[in-house]
Amino acid sequence: MDAVLHALADPSRRTMVEALGQADATVGELAALLPIARPGVSRHLRVLREAGLVEARQAGQQRVYRLRAEPLAEIDEWLSHYRARWEQRMDALHTEIARSKRQRRKTQ
């Protein structure tokens, strides 16, 4: 959780996550999207890897990175404690319904 939030707090890393959300990519492709040099990208990827947010597979001389969204569920779970607070346009009953729906869906 901590590692995931820390990883996402950096704009460059978030850009990389968003790019990988569209398609898998090599280090070079990711570096081309960012204003920083490839060694920096490699280090960002290490942070993302250690947070479990990406994984790499070797493809010839390249490494193709893929997004792993599972750790994001931790943040989603944390946020769930506060959702009712920004969904105040719904009355308390509806909020409860929405919450139980979410719960059911999650444990489905």
Added chain:
Amino acid sequence: MDAVLHALADPSRRTMVEALGQADATVGELAALLPIARPGVSRHLRVLREAGLVEARQAGQQRVYRLRAEPLAEIDEWLSHYRARWEQRMDALHTEIARSKRQRRKTQ
């Protein structure tokens, strides 16, 4: 969004947010929960304030801080682009249903 994630990336600040999720609190009360001195807490509160995550009201000589959850919706929105990826136990059709449910609920 950036400010919100940055604010939440710090464990001390997240503890403060979680405490304020239970009840409003003064700076002294928050400081009592943390292993850091009050000036540090004040500065964390400034970060949270600038991210829109808390607001203070004057109550005599004390300042009572309250959680504002609205900025968390930005993160929720960002996460929504990736939810389907960690909910893969559902087949694609069900994912679509869940997504439209969420959408309806949000714009209700």
Added chain:
DNA sequence: CGGTTACGTATCCATCTGGTTACATCTGTA
């Protein structure tokens, strides 16, 4: 084998961060 490509790692360095102590400000009280 020698060279090139695609990465990762090591090192360096300027900046940011988050803690501390000292001090300023404001409110309530004697």
Added chain:
DNA sequence: TACAGATGTAACCAGATGGATACGTAACCG
């Protein structure tokens, strides 16, 4: 007014962060 309590700010400092360049290594190619 003088004093105490609660909080914010300033200044300082050690450690983390994120960038760059230089270098090491493994995979492909001639």
